[in-house]
Amino acid sequence: MGADPVLAALAAACPAARPAQPGDAVAGVMPRFAASPATIAEASELLRAAAAHDLAVVPRGGGSKLGWGAPPRRVDLIVDTSGLNRVVEHAAGDLVVRVQAGVTLAQLGEVLAGAGQQLALDPPPVPLAVAGTRGGSGAGAAAGSEAPSGANGAAPQWRGATIGGTLATGATPSAAAAPPGASAPAPWLGATIGGTLATAAAGPRRLRYGTPRDLLIGITVVRADGTVAHSGGKVVKNVAGYDLGKLFTGSFGTLGLIVEAVFRLHPRPASAAYVTVDCDGPDEAYRAVAAAAGSELAPSAIELDRPARGQPVRVAVLVEGDPDGTAERTGLMRALLGRGAATQPSAPGWWGWQAKGNGRSGRGQHAEAQPGDGQPGDARPDDARPGDARPGDGQSGDGPPDDGRPGGAADGGAGTLIRIGFWAAGLPRILRAVDAAALAAGLDPAVGGSAAAGVIYAAAGPDADPAAVAAFVSGLRGALARGDGDARPAPAPVPDGPPVPASAVVVHAPPRARDLMDLWGPVPSLSLMRAVKDQFDPGHRMAPGRFAGGI
Numbered sequence: 001m002g003a004d005p006v007l008a009a010l011a012a013a014c015p016a017a018r019p020a021q022p023g024d025a026v027a028g029v030m031p032r033f034a035a036s037p038a039t040i041a042e043a044s045e046l047l048r049a050a051a052a053h054d055l056a057v058v059p060r061g062g063g064s065k066l067g068w069g070a071p072p073r074r075v076d077l078i079v080d081t082s083g084l085n086r087v088v089e090h091a092a093g094d095l096v097v098r099v100q101a102g103v104t105l106a107q108l109g110e111v112l113a114g115a116g117q118q119l120a121l122d123p124p125p126v127p128l129a130v131a132g133t134r135g136g137s138g139a140g141a142a143a144g145s146e147a148p149s150g151a152n153g154a155a156p157q158w159r160g161a162t163i164g165g166t167l168a169t170g171a172t173p174s175a176a177a178a179p180p181g182a183s184a185p186a187p188w189l190g191a192t193i194g195g196t197l198a199t200a201a202a203g204p205r206r207l208r209y210g211t212p213r214d215l216l217i218g219i220t221v222v223r224a225d226g227t228v229a230h231s232g233g234k235v236v237k238n239v240a241g242y243d244l245g246k247l248f249t250g251s252f253g254t255l256g257l258i259v260e261a262v263f264r265l266h267p268r269p270a271s272a273a274y275v276t277v278d279c280d281g282p283d284e285a286y287r288a289v290a291a292a293a294g295s296e297l298a299p300s301a302i303e304l305d306r307p308a309r310g311q312p313v314r315v316a317v318l319v320e321g322d323p324d325g326t327a328e329r330t331g332l333m334r335a336l337l338g339r340g341a342a343t344q345p346s347a348p349g350w351w352g353w354q355a356k357g358n359g360r361s362g363r364g365q366h367a368e369a370q371p372g373d374g375q376p377g378d379a380r381p382d383d384a385r386p387g388d389a390r391p392g393d394g395q396s397g398d399g400p401p402d403d404g405r406p407g408g409a410a411d412g413g414a415g416t417l418i419r420i421g422f423w424a425a426g427l428p429r430i431l432r433a434v435d436a437a438a439l440a441a442g443l444d445p446a447v448g449g450s451a452a453a454g455v456i457y458a459a460a461g462p463d464a465d466p467a468a469v470a471a472f473v474s475g476l477r478g479a480l481a482r483g484d485g486d487a488r489p490a491p492a493p494v495p496d497g498p499p500v501p502a503s504a505v506v507v508h509a510p511p512r513a514r515d516l517m518d519l520w521g522p523v524p525s526l527s528l529m530r531a532v533k534d535q536f537d538p539g540h541r542m543a544p545g546r547f548a549g550g551i
Helices: 005-013 040-052 105-113 163-167 193-199 244-248 282-294 323-337 424-441 466-481 526-536
Strands: 017-019 033-035 057-060 077-080 087-091 096-100 216-222 228-232 257-264 271-279 301-306 313-321 342-344 416-422 446-450 455-460 502-508
Touching: 005 017, 005 033, 005 040, 040 077, 040 216, 040 257, 057 257, 087 105, 096 105, 105 193, 193 244, 193 257, 216 244, 228 244, 271 282, 271 323, 282 301, 282 313, 282 323, 282 424, 313 323, 323 342, 416 424, 416 466, 424 455, 424 466, 455 466, 466 502
Parallel strands: 033 077, 057 077
Antiparallel strands: 017 033, 087 096, 096 257, 216 228, 216 257, 271 313, 271 342, 301 313, 301 446, 416 455, 416 502, 446 455
């Protein structure tokens, strides 16, 4: 048999084109080809060749987040961005960096650390599968969970991931890039810039620094027909042109291929400390969160964790700055939180949920919980600021276990992770709505996340009954639609359509559960999103079916 003419055309555009292998599968869907462009010009020619042969394209960085979202309706070509791995420019004096999509957060962190700077993102890492489950009585711990990076001599989870995977996914990290106070290199350092943008992944420090869309000031993308488009610039105040960056952030690769990004940076804090307190229930936890968020002590993150229904809610506050200032502010924060509050130099083991890769579980049904940013359907207005009583920011971002390769654990080895966006003042009502829906469905999910930013997660394990998971999601969405979690302040803007005070988006679910539910839930702006898709990808060839409403 002669050579495949389609593969030959792809190879003419990108020498690193090849037949796909089993590890290239996306949520169980097997592509025909895979290619890894080394330059933006190659990426452009590759997508031009794909368009000429009507190939459906799915971008990939390190592949860690390919288990998020719905399976593609079809995929012919995987475009691996790990070859786009250059830090193109670092203007330290302007606090700006320009990087290609395949650069990992670890790689970028090493470059920036030398100048005392940081890209203030701590998104979720490659998701981890939860091997064990608790029995119905709640006894026992999650067995077989992957150890935290560096534990027991195990290779850190983040090795091999890249920045393009975070916008698309992928590569190799360093302790130098870890946030101050981290006891070991963080797992999210292996994510790529491209994958982080494409999934809008953000972690605990979104409260102070914002999410990827807040830090992005310029972007270069390749459209479905191979056209290279630029938006923004290299100065923070640049507002020229249409803001493609915000449009592409959280788009799951459905509008085009992200190949380069420009970010604003922040000085790297010299020290960090964590103030922790255990709370008896939702109301006490909310009082602690609200007190910390409303104080003048400038916390960088406020996280909570509740392993199972009826257990204490653990709250932790991150304080960063110079050593003397950090010490003084942590003392004041400890006094503010009251009896039982304590200070520690490193993050608690549950901090950041998925970002640390620790096993999270609820009684009976549990999973590795992995937080992230909002998705379509998240209810936080664009102008919402950290600490406001507004819905959580959300892009697609955090997620389930994966073995680091597409088609791995993300397709079936992980449990269900649900991101809940809400007005931060509604935390007690949201936790009660979660409990009521879970009790009715016969589940007891672990709950945790960035409460002050209005984003928490509920996680059910891979052994949870798919019908029960679907019933839980349906019941929770029904409660949120009734306004059970609504705590908007009186001056909150009234939307044009039906109010969306809170939302629940399924970040990841095993195939049997995924098939029983709509992962995204109600999306008021779906018609507009479809119009944008038609404009940028008229042939619907970029990651078809991965996004809300089958986009």
